[in-house]
Amino acid sequence: MTELPPVPAPRKAGRRTARLVDIAEAVGVHTSTVSRVLNGDPAQSVRPEIYDKIWRTARQQGYRPNALARALKRRHTGALAFVIPLLRNPIWVRLQRGALQRASERGYAVMIMEDEMDQAQPPSTYRYLVDESRADGLLVATSLRIPAHAEGSTAGLLAVPHVYVNRRGPVRGNDVVMDEPAAVRLFLDHVAALGHRRIALIDGPVEVDTVHRRALAARRACAARGLQLTVLHADVTEEGGWEAIQRLLRRGAATGRALPTACAVGSLNQMFGVMAALRGAGLAVPESMSLVSLDEDECLAFLDVPVTSVAMPLAELGSAAVDALIARIDAQDTADVMICEPMNLIHRDSVARPPGS
Amino acid sequence: MTELPPVPAPRKAGRRTARLVDIAEAVGVHTSTVSRVLNGDPAQSVRPEIYDKIWRTARQQGYRPNALARALKRRHTGALAFVIPLLRNPIWVRLQRGALQRASERGYAVMIMEDEMDQAQPPSTYRYLVDESRADGLLVATSLRIPAHAEGSTAGLLAVPHVYVNRRGPVRGNDVVMDEPAAVRLFLDHVAALGHRRIALIDGPVEVDTVHRRALAARRACAARGLQLTVLHADVTEEGGWEAIQRLLRRGAATGRALPTACAVGSLNQMFGVMAALRGAGLAVPESMSLVSLDEDECLAFLDVPVTSVAMPLAELGSAAVDALIARIDAQDTADVMICEPMNLIHRDSVARPPGS
DNA sequence: TCGTCTAGGACAAAGGTTTGTCTTCGGCTC
DNA sequence: GAGCCGAAGACAAACCTTTGTCCTAGACGA
DSSP states (O other), X not given: OOSOOOOOOOOOOSOOOOOHHHHHHHHTSOHHHHHHHHXXXXXXXXXXXXXXXXXXXXXXXXXXXXXXXXXXXXXXXXXXXXXXXXXXXXXXXXXXHHHHHXXXXXXXXXXXXXOOSTTOOOGGGGGHHHHXXXXXXXXXXXXXXXXXXXSSHHHHHHTSOEEEESSOOSSTTSEEEEOHHHXXXXXXXXXXXXXXXXXXXXXXXXXXXXXXXXXXXXXXXXXXXXXXXXXXXXOSSHHHHHHHHHHHHHHHHHHOOOOOXXXXXXXXXXXXHHHHHHHHTTOOTTTTOEEEESSOOGGGGGSSSOOEEEEOOHHHHHHHHHHXXXXXXXXXOXXXXXXXXXXXXXXXXXXXXXXXX | OOSOOOOOOOOOOOOOOOOHHHHHHHHTSOHHHHHHHHTTOTTOOOOHHHHHHHHHHXXXXXXXXXXXXXXXXXXXXXXXXXXXXXXXXXXXXXXXXXXXXXXXXXXXXXXEEEOOSTTOOOGGGGGHHHHTTSOSEEXXXXXXXXXXXXXXXXXXXXXXXXXXXXXXXXXXXXEEEEOHHHHHHHHHHHHHHTTOOEEEEEESOTTSHXXXXXXXXXXXXHHHHTOEEEEEEOOSSHHHHHHHHHHHHXXXXXXXXXXXXXXXXXXXXXXXXXXXXXXXXXXXXXXXXXXXXXXXXXXXXXXXXXXXXXXXXXHHHHHHHHXXXXXXXXXXXXXXXXXOOSOEEEOOSSOOOOTTO
């Protein structure tokens, strides 16, 4: 394997790929006939002998329809653009996977546009992809925060088929999201049943829509259950999680109020920071603090103390988003979609009864 | 060839986007003039007044050249296809980022094709993307193992501009890889200097090219330094890492030979399993076993014991791969590329002197 | 005055498909 | 035998740009 043949650099020597007209000539019919036969046009009738010859020739010449010409004529590119922040956070990977797979099943290619977390562009920036006929529609998973969305950038996008993924856009009817409230309740019910009364939620910046909805759901659910809730917003990084715990501790020390005994963490990255900070503060998990990750990843099972988590339907979200976008491209229904299943609490070892119970 | 691409659905009618002819009519010139002016053709001379009017009208109508028609005529799509296994492993994310960014700088769009780890396709499968004029070239980062590559699947790809990323293809001249031997040496020099003599390398399946090259480099370097090396191949998962350590322990018990005192782990996923297994076996890090990850990720700094790692130039790899592919598309040079920098050992707390020294 | 040159454009031919409309011809009915 | 019809395909017009070539009128030189 180490010594392989030297490369002959076989750049295509003028031999162009087969076209419809090549087949037509070889068979002795018009290109329109070849086109209809190859596309299985039921209205076209040809003698079986010609039919066979067309297929044989096409196969033999390795014919592939030119997607450009076809798209130009059909006014339909068969491509979807996915605007996504490429983060280390595995949720995006799973989401991307689900979307890619479904798109491929439905005969669409997906082009990925990175939208950097730090300098997110308004989604309408990407409209040009549709205007230039590079894509038929936009899957928007940008991390731009809500207020910036709302201001003006809206109008541009509306002219073009698009769907917001895991986020709510400025108008209703184009969103595909997960049931964040259910995830939060899954966590709350679990720890409340064990006797926890003081709860913390550590999550990303409040301007991020998912975070906002989780916080809201947590507040409602805690109010309903008579639980005391502390919400801490921090960067979606290990540092962020670390710093959030510091804040929690400082706040506890300053007010003299007892610390929460159960804590949910919005992202895997933050989780690492949270655990490090807890360890540093001498707070044992789960003895002093129960921990639940709202972001499932297999590595959680292998940590020092395996972390209980809520597994969200991310792949399902991705594929549902693709379906929703294609429906919009085909000018079909246009309603928000919420993906609820499957959503499971994965029991591991980071949750226990509150201390002193 | 049995199945042509799925027939796309019809598209809703509506306000069409501006075309060259719309501008031409509005201005009162021929479309060719508009095209040349808008494309800045230096050979075209036009009165300043017309020039201004063309630009004004184009801007006002929000003209965007139709990428399909343009690509059809120019025989150049401006898109690259990236065949990649979408894994949780963060290396792919970084690689993808580097590639996306560079491609966008060079005016190319990137479409991502997922190639599943489990059922990887021969790279020539994706040739159709170029044959159908969907992309100008292929960035191949498939996880398919070498032997399968070599057999027959080669010929198809050669006809098309492509580059293997982080892998060696079956012929020389189309590979963009990192300096894995240097990474291995960085690890070895570090632990050898501390007095370690018995070394382990836990990595993915040997058929994966990067793994193969790392193992080879490790063997050579250990031989040269008089170190004793154990290489363990395992799945690139947490389980895999866990199981590799079990194997190491069983082997030690069976032969009665002393265990390695320093261990490099090829991927982050495996690292979690390795640490769990070590913990389970009562082997403290770094007192009983020094650990180095060959896969840097920020979370390593926040683990129970922060893990020393070798940071590889992944983003650089991605952008270099894009450059190399574009060079091939432009029929320029065709030589292998090896990315060497930046590559750093990130010192954390998982490496110490060997026990009893 | 005639020819030449150049600026300033116009014309038209691609590029490969799709698709609405026509044509031709044999067979059938009446 | 005239008329009609369906089968089997041919024709040609898009789809929107790019680009090689051609045209025209005024300026200029001889």
